Amino acid sequence: MTAWFESWGMMHGWAWFLATIIGILIIALPLMLAVAMIIYADRKIWAAMALRRGPNVVGPFGLLQSFADGLKVFLQETIVPAAANRGLFLLAPIITFTIALIVWAVIPFDAGVVLADINVGLLYILAASSLGVYGVIIAGWASNSKYPFYSALRAAAQMVSYEVSIGFVLISVVLWAGTFNLSGIVLGQEAHVFGLLNGYGFNPLLFPMAVVFLISSMAETARAPFDLTEAESELVAGYQTEYSSMAFALFWLGEYANVILMCALNAILFWGGWLPPLDIDLIPWFDIPGILWLFGKILFFFFVFSWVKATVPRFRYDQLMRLGWKIFLPLSLTFLFLISGYLMLVRYGVPA
Amino acid sequence: MIQTLAFYLFAIVVIAAAVLTITARNPVHSVLWLILAFFNAAGLMLIAGAEFIAMLLVIVYVGAVAVLFLFVVMMLDVDFAEMRAGFMRYLPFGLLLALVLAAEVIFAVAAWNAGGVDMGARIAPAAGDMPNIEAMGRLLYTRYLYIFEAAGLVLLVAMVGAIVLTHRTRGGTRPQNIARQVRRRPQDSTRNMKPSVGQGVEL
Numbered sequence: 001m002t003a004w005f006e007s008w009g010m011m012h013g014w015a016w017f018l019a020t021i022i023g024i025l026i027i028a029l030p031l032m033l034a035v036a037m038i039i040y041a042d043r044k045i046w047a048a049m050a051l052r053r054g055p056n057v058v059g060p061f062g063l064l065q066s067f068a069d070g071l072k073v074f075l076q077e078t079i080v081p082a083a084a085n086r087g088l089f090l091l092a093p094i095i096t097f098t099i100a101l102i103v104w105a106v107i108p109f110d111a112g113v114v115l116a117d118i119n120v121g122l123l124y125i126l127a128a129s130s131l132g133v134y135g136v137i138i139a140g141w142a143s144n145s146k147y148p149f150y151s152a153l154r155a156a157a158q159m160v161s162y163e164v165s166i167g168f169v170l171i172s173v174v175l176w177a178g179t180f181n182l183s184g185i186v187l188g189q190e191a192h193v194f195g196l197l198n199g200y201g202f203n204p205l206l207f208p209m210a211v212v213f214l215i216s217s218m219a220e221t222a223r224a225p226f227d228l229t230e231a232e233s234e235l236v237a238g239y240q241t242e243y244s245s246m247a248f249a250l251f252w253l254g255e256y257a258n259v260i261l262m263c264a265l266n267a268i269l270f271w272g273g274w275l276p277p278l279d280i281d282l283i284p285w286f287d288i289p290g291i292l293w294l295f296g297k298i299l300f301f302f303f304v305f306s307w308v309k310a311t312v313p314r315f316r317y318d319q320l321m322r323l324g325w326k327i328f329l330p331l332s333l334t335f336l337f338l339i340s341g342y343l344m345l346v347r348y349g350v351p352a
Numbered sequence: 353m354i355q356t357l358a359f360y361l362f363a364i365v366v367i368a369a370a371v372l373t374i375t376a377r378n379p380v381h382s383v384l385w386l387i388l389a390f391f392n393a394a395g396l397m398l399i400a401g402a403e404f405i406a407m408l409l410v411i412v413y414v415g416a417v418a419v420l421f422l423f424v425v426m427m428l429d430v431d432f433a434e435m436r437a438g439f440m441r442y443l444p445f446g447l448l449l450a451l452v453l454a455a456e457v458i459f460a461v462a463a464w465n466a467g468g469v470d471m472g473a474r475i476a477p478a479a480g481d482m483p484n485i486e487a488m489g490r491l492l493y494t495r496y497l498y499i500f501e502a503a504g505l506v507l508l509v510a511m512v513g514a515i516v517l518t519h520r521t522r523g524g525t526r527p528q529n530i531a532r533q534v535r536r537r538p539q540d541s542t543r544n545m546k547p548s549v550g551q552g553v554e555l
Contacts (some may be wrong), residue, residue, distance in 0.1 A: 013354075088384070119483045123407035130415025134387070137419070141380060141426050149426075156423050160416060180485065322530070 023115045027104050035256045036066035042256075042306050049310035073252075076245040081143065084242065088142035093243065093250035096135030100257035103128045107264055108183040110274045110290035121182040122170055125265065126163075129220065132258065133159040136222075136229060136239050139251070143242040151238035154317065155222065155229040161324040162219040168332035169213045172339045173200060173269050186273035198279050199272035205339050210270040212328050214304070217262035219324065221255065224309040228317055259305060260298060267297035355399060362395040379425045387418045404485045 005015035040055060040063065047054025055062035080086055106121040108114040118124060133156055140152020174180055177188035177200075193202040201210040219226040230238030240251050267273055274290030315323070369389035376382040390413045397406035492500045545553050 118403070120403050120407050120485065123404070123411065127407050127410035127415065130411055130419075133415075133419055137422055137426075138384070153423065153427075156419055160419055163415070180483075318528070 020115075024105075027115060028101055031101070031104060031257060031260070032253065034260060035253050036070065037063075038260060038302060039066045039069075039252075039256055041302065042309070045303065045306040046310045049307070070249065073245060073249040078245040078247060079242075081145070081242050083144040085142040085144060088138050089242075090247065092135050092139035092142060093247040093254070095138065096132065096254035097250040097257075099128055099132045099135065100254035100261070103261055104257075106182055107261070107268070108186060108273065109294060111183070111187075113291065114183060117181065117183060119179070119181045122174060122180045122185070125182075126167065126170060129258075130159075130163055135251075135254065139243070140239040143239070145242055147235045147237075148239045148241050151229045151235050151241075155239065158222065158226065158228065158320060158324075159220060161321060162216045162328075165212060165324065165328035165332045166216045166220060168329075168336050169209045169216070170269070172206065172209050172332070172336050175336075175340055175343055176200060176203075176206065182268055182273075186268055186275065189272045190275055191279040196279055198275040198277055199270060201270035205335065205342060206270065209332065209335055209339075210266070212332055213270065214266055214301070216324075216328060217266060218305065218308065219320070221258045221262050223259060223305055225312040225314050226320055227314065228320060231314060260302065263298045263301035263305065264294070266301045267294060271297055273297075359396070359399055362392045362399065365389075365392040366396065379428065380422065383418065383422045383425050386421070387414055390414045390418060402484055404483075404488060 005018055006012060010018070043065070044054040044062075055065035058064040058068045080089055103125055105116045106114065106118060106124050108117075136155040136159075137152045140148040140150075140155070143149070173185060177185040179185060179188070189199050192198060192200060200206040218224075222229045229235075230240065232238075235241070240248055243251060271277070272293075274294045276285050276288065276293055278285070366389050369385045369392065373382050373385040373389060376385055390409060394406040394409040394414070397403075397409060547553050
């Protein structure tokens with residue numbers, strides 16, 4: 001787009017600036033809309049599994065429910081507790097929301113359709129997602145209230161624990177793809193198994209890692225069954241207890257933007273991103289735009305997330321830690337060794 | 353142009369955040385300023401073209417180390433007045449350290465003005481188009497392999513040491529043994545008793 005603006009006679013710097021701003025808006029605005037609709041979808045799926053109707057009053061089929069909620073939240077009063085640490089209290093939701101948005105800069109939507117095609121894309125995602133915990137910790141501490149503080153401690157321990165196994169999973173994907181660039185990783189999955197199946201998830205050595213990543217991504221976004229940070233039976237509403245109005249809405253939006261991001265990462269890292277699942281032209285298979293494949297996969301994973309939320313009871317905290325440290329960590333470490341050993345044998349050859 | 357601006361932005365924020373880290377009254381604020389300093393240092397690395405180091409700085413320091421710092425500091429019950437009281441006592445020592453650092457800086461600048469040292473020449477210049485993860489990996493796993501492995505061993509020993517020193521098995525708890533729970537079968541744990549009238553069940 002930069003070149004297009006330059007052809008209008010703009011200076012390079014300004015053309016780049018304008019193109020980048022437009023690129024950011026093209027990603028961020030539909031993302032906000034997607035968050036609103038995905039909250040609606042979440043509630044509908046959850047309701048259907050509980051044999052309820054879910055939101056059905058505002059708009060046709062209740063489609064406008066999220067917007068009504070947004071409007072309501074917008075019109076409410078922002079309450080800052082007297083004992084709270086004012087600056088940090090207001091900073092926390094901003095951090096959560098910003099972090100949830102900046103990660104989308106490196107997500108490739110189609111071949112070449114990506115805002116920042118940097119060669120450390122995956123590390124950038126890891127870095128940004130490890131920042132996400134600060135929003136929660138700061139919110140919990142700045143509220144100066146017991147339950148939010150417990151929630152913040154839980155969140156910190158939970159996210160740091162699961163990031164360890166997520167790190168190993170990502171490294172095994174990077175080993176196979178040979179690059180940290182997300183577009184490169186997707187392209188590396190083309191015709192990966194038997195020259196037929198697109199996606200590292202179809203590879204028997206990487207499939208267990210895909211499962212570990214799916215479950216860890218639920219833990220990382222603090223979704224059910226790992227939503228101990230806001231376990232309502234124990235902690236009221238967790239770190240958001242003292243928040244109201246837009247500050248609460250920012251947490252809400254950031255949380256769901258993170259969930260969509262994790263679904264997108266599942267699709268991109270293991271299930272071929274914008275590529276169709278099979279590398280043969282069945283129906284007009286390749287004519288379907290890649291972005292639709294990606295969205296389909298994201299929606300599928302979101303359905304899985306909702307499904308799990310509706311059906312799996314919440315973990316106890318010690319069970320959560322056990323799963324992270326005693327099961328996922330050894331498992332992902334073992335597979336990391338297996339994968340690097342296999343690659344040494346097949347791809348590089350073992351000297352002597 | 354934009355690089356220069358970005359450099360001054362990051363550099364000023366790093367220094368300001370560092371000053372605020374040591375002057376902030378509240379230890380939690382101190383840690384948060386420290387995090388800001390780490391983050392901007394990563395920005396400086398990015399400008400220097402070391403994007404891998406920048407990302408590692410954010411992932412390791414900001415994402416893990418500082419979270420644990422914050423975790424510990426938040427749970428500490430700190431008496432602010434007492435902390436202030438120590439200020440005068442440590443002042444001479446702090447001034448001495450500052451003096452040594454200032455002398456070193458002056459010395460380094462003078463040495464730099466005198467011309468480069470031969471030892472400072474790069475041993476293995478990386479190709480310009482190579483991503484710096486690759487360049488670094490190539491050096492770490494060939495030329496510096498033994499040093500790298502030794503550093504890894506030191507960290508491993510430190511980790512094992514920390515666990516050995518702090519781990520203790522607590523008595524009097526009944527931890528969950530998940531394997532035993534899964535292994536348990538109904539027929540092993542239930543009995544069908546048919547007690548006749550007037551007789552109880554022996555457990």
